[in-house]
Amino acid sequence: MKKTLHKKILIIDDVSENINVLRHMLDKHGYELFMAKDGLKGIEIAKNIQPDLILLDIMMPIIDGYETCTKLKKDKNLKDIPVIFLSALTNIEDKVKAFEVGGIDYIPKPFNEQEVIIRVKAHLQTNIIITSLNNLLEKSFHEIYTPLSVIQTGIEMQTLEYGPSEYMDSIKAAMINLNVVSDDIYYAIKKEISPFDPRWLELDLFIEKQIKYFKPLAKTKYITFSFDNEIENPMIYINDVELKRLLLNVLSNAIKYASPNTIIKIKIKNRNDKIVFSISNQGRIIKNKDEIFKNLFQEDSNHFGLGIGLDIVAQVCKKNKIEVKVKSVNNFTKFSFIYKEEK
Template identity: 35%
Template sequence: METTKKPIILIVDDVPKNIQVLGTLLAKFNCELAVAMNGQQALDTVAKIHPDLILLDVMMPVMDGHETCQRLKSNPETKDIPVIFLSAKTESEDIVKGFELGAVDYVTKPFIGSELLARVKTHLSLKKAQQIVEEEVNTKNKFFSIMSHDLRGAFGIIMSFVELIQVNREYLTQDEIDELLNDIAKTSKNTLGLLEDLLKWARSQTGAIKFNPEKIAIKDLFTEVCQKQKDIAQAKDIQLSSSATEDKVIVGDSNMVLLIIRNLIANAIKFTNKGGKITVSAEDTGDFIRTEVTDTGVGIRPETISKLFCIDSKVSTTGTDNEQGSGLGLVLCKEFVKVNGGKIGVESTLGEGTTVWFTIPKYKEEE
């Protein structure tokens, strides 16, 4: 389970009574408090704990609030920490100066407790939203960097094979040329799969793929996907079976759920040795139908499982019969499961097999 980190609020004031009042008010928040008695102490404290919000008095000894704020905003490490000035000064020029120095808000003393709490809550929410956006942008930038590297590598291989044939055609036997052409075809096919998965993911992020929920018998989806994957499984002598009763009915987008099941079965075939077994099953868990794709394959290392659904740590491993993949299949599955209102997870034992499960809301008759 992920735990939510409590926000840290730094109170900077040289009057102990003010600190006590602020501490009592802020105790209503689920937060951690830190205290500094002047600007220099505040800078030293910020360097150690990096708070999420600073309540900064203006009139203080050693270093006043204005200079403290100026130093915070001039430091790349602390410039994004929101600062709310607390001051008895009500002149407009003092308030304007505070905003010019980079403060996000200005509360005059004596302050109204409910007003201060409302402003603190607002700026903590804004800070959290900003962090989420920055994390998503950084994650997607890393993802596109990985994709660019993979695509360049794939096209580089294709071009090198083509140039090899062009330059050495007269020295190559027909068998050698056929082998190079087969390598070109295989690499081109894998690259096309990567591009298709990349485009699907991009469309899911931009909302270009419409969500059309409907009543679906999960058994029908199992039958459709298993029928299409049967030949691939038989080529590796893998037994593919599915089980679901007619009463296992979901509310979801059929195209998305089909893609999820298809990708999970394709992955299971990829990482199961010849003569293995794959089963697809459905279970009613109350509000959801839980689908499981279980194989007797090679399994997944524990340190790899946490990376499977992360776009910034794309995992692509060669299958038991040297099958290639884009590494985006499970990322797409996670996106589509989320859109359908469910969850997805993996349970695996190295050398014994893997179960990938996902949930979709169960269809319920209107009462």
């Protein structure tokens, strides 16, 4: 008796013979199969059935496999469905392009049944593992954020009832540090399976919000902020989560290594039609400027943190084509970020 796996596979190929060959190979393994003879119809079917895997031909009329895959990956409801390309094309350029547009594998024609089955099973299993890890990640961080929210509410109520105190400020500062680290871990894992699509953000308002968030932490060292914006309505095209990770990590480091009773200066200015925003502090200098953006690097292991924050900053800058410069001399450290909109 045929074992039913209840996994849905969508085959998109304009040649009926290819569809029949694949259907014969896969049907005996109990997969639920769906077929389309062009990319647009395939996308329509994918929206309706949410397949677990898509087998996609490259050379097709109307739109080819590359464009079909590109459209799939741009759809928030379809982007995580694994796509295996099928093609008689053997040029390395064709294979590279298949991966560049979002494919996870490439099966050459004519088909070898054993190879097809092994690859299909492997990618379905991998997708199950990724989905399970993603669900576990979401649930795990929910278990972290819920008590943190309770603690924050408790601090606010305690402060309202009894007024501010040094003890409450210390608890609030510790909670902020824990939030930054947990959010970094979440992003470091999530970025591997989520695109974090960009949108237009008002940089000055975004920075002001992060400064406000860090004031309780800065207060424990009697540190204040100054913010100077020389650009009217500075806009930056970036994902809000990624910009937040960039700013929070640099600001938290600025507070961590700043001397007490000093000022952290944040500036936005125009330089040669580029938006430049910088964060500077007075205190310990950075001895290893060439090492700080490496994963897990910690210049001082005595400070709280995992050494992933500035690595995340570097990744965000690279992805969004933001140039970053670090200057650290005479007890002053400055991080500058140079952004230019791509026309």
